[in-house]
Amino acid sequence: MTGGPTAPLHGRCLCGAIQFDIAGPLSPPHACHCSLCRGQSGHFVIATEAEKSDVTFSGEADLAWFQSSDWARRGFCRICGSALFWDDGGNQLSINAGALDPPTGLKLARHIYVDEKPDYYDIDDDLPKFAGHDEPIAPPAGS
Numbered sequence: 001m002t003g004g005p006t007a008p009l010h011g012r013c014l015c016g017a018i019q020f021d022i023a024g025p026l027s028p029p030h031a032c033h034c035s036l037c038r039g040q041s042g043h044f045v046i047a048t049e050a051e052k053s054d055v056t057f058s059g060e061a062d063l064a065w066f067q068s069s070d071w072a073r074r075g076f077c078r079i080c081g082s083a084l085f086w087d088d089g090g091n092q093l094s095i096n097a098g099a100l101d102p103p104t105g106l107k108l109a110r111h112i113y114v115d116e117k118p119d120y121y122d123i124d125d126d127l128p129k130f131a132g133h134d135e136p137i138a139p140p141a142g143s
Contacts, residue, residue, distance in 0.1 A: 011101060032045045
């Protein structure tokens with residue numbers, strides 16, 4: 001992973017029952033506008049990734065997982081309901097950036113699943129935008 005801050009970083013759920021430390025670098029975060037992220041969080045999610053081997057937990061007994069699709073599951077606190085993680089079974093764990101203690105050193109890098117964005121907000125920044133996960137959206141003519 002490149003472009004993100006180096007660790008150590010610490011994070012937690014809202015009630016503090018689940019806490020975690022990250023000992024390695026994080027990827028530049030993305031804003032995900034997909035219907036699944038919005039369904040879990042109530043809005044779009046800003047997430048980063050770490051190698052699973054770099055993440056250690058305390059309070060793991062209160063970490064619950066929901067299989068949200070055929071390919072991924074989402075981790076949340078069974079006490080306070082905080083949405084924390086997304087896991088597709090690979091070597092990396094997606095971490096909701098809002099669960100990290102500041103300062104994080106993170107800077108939003110792109111928007112994904114813009115094709116699923118609802119109508120109640122606009123994306124007005126100049127960051128790269130993708131339909132789905134990795135299909136670039138062409139900038140408007142004259143940009």
